[in-house]
Amino acid sequence: MTEEKLPGAQRRNLLLNWLKTAENPMKGSELARRTNVSRQVIVQDISLLKALNEPIIATSQGYIYHSKETPPIQQHEKLVACRHSPQQTVDELYLIVDFGVLVKDVIIEHPVYGDLTASIMVSNRREVDEFMEKIRASKASYLSQLTDGLHLHTLAADTPEKLQQVKKALQAAGYLAQED
Incomplete structure (x- = not known):
């Protein structure tokens, strides 16, 4: 968790790293807490990352980074x-x-x-x-x-x-x- 607000690009890089290494979906509220911003800022950051073709999926359990290396959940x-x-x-x-x-x-x-x-x-x-x-x-x-x-x-x-x-x-x- 960071104590101060990070610049947007730095915060999005941090979000991307967390999502890429997460074993479970990450809730927007948790990401907001960790970065010391509102959940709405996280939603906007995720939208910007998706616009850059990052394979982030929003689920009811939280955000998931779905890379090509990620094995399919089911066949x-x-x-x-x-x-x-x-x-x-x-x-x-x-x-x-x-x-x-x-x-x-x-x-x-x-x-x-x-x-x-x-x-x-x-x-x-x-x-x-x-x-x-x-x-x-x-x-x-x-x-x-x-x-x-x-x-x-x-x-x-x-x-x-x-x-x-x-x-x-x-x-x-x-x-x-x-x-x-």
Whole structure:
């Protein structure tokens, strides 16, 4: 932690070094505390670093530096279309992560902006609980509320069988969107 505010370029280099060496996601509030600036300054710094093509991913657990040398979290991916109410979100996410599957993101098709994607990156119930608490604490709306509950998830797993099991479980629970 630094006691004084660092010049922007120096602070961004420090942030980049921390993110590159971090074993776990780093929260914006922690980065702000370490650099003695506001969380909003960190958000701006991260945006500037992303604009310089630094592969930083914002997740519900914090920021991750995703270099080409970083091994993939999971090898197999599947895009699934779901539809449910906001109250069923935690149940849907628990259902998925209980199979050992990572929920990478949520995607909706907005009539004006096109595809909107938000990183979720949850792989267990604790991470789902933290994600849901952030939604509650911020009083944020779910993206799927803009599309009457219809949304996509990119799911990742170490085997294709887990993805098939999740798809069947989502179907059985009534969360898989019906194809017309």
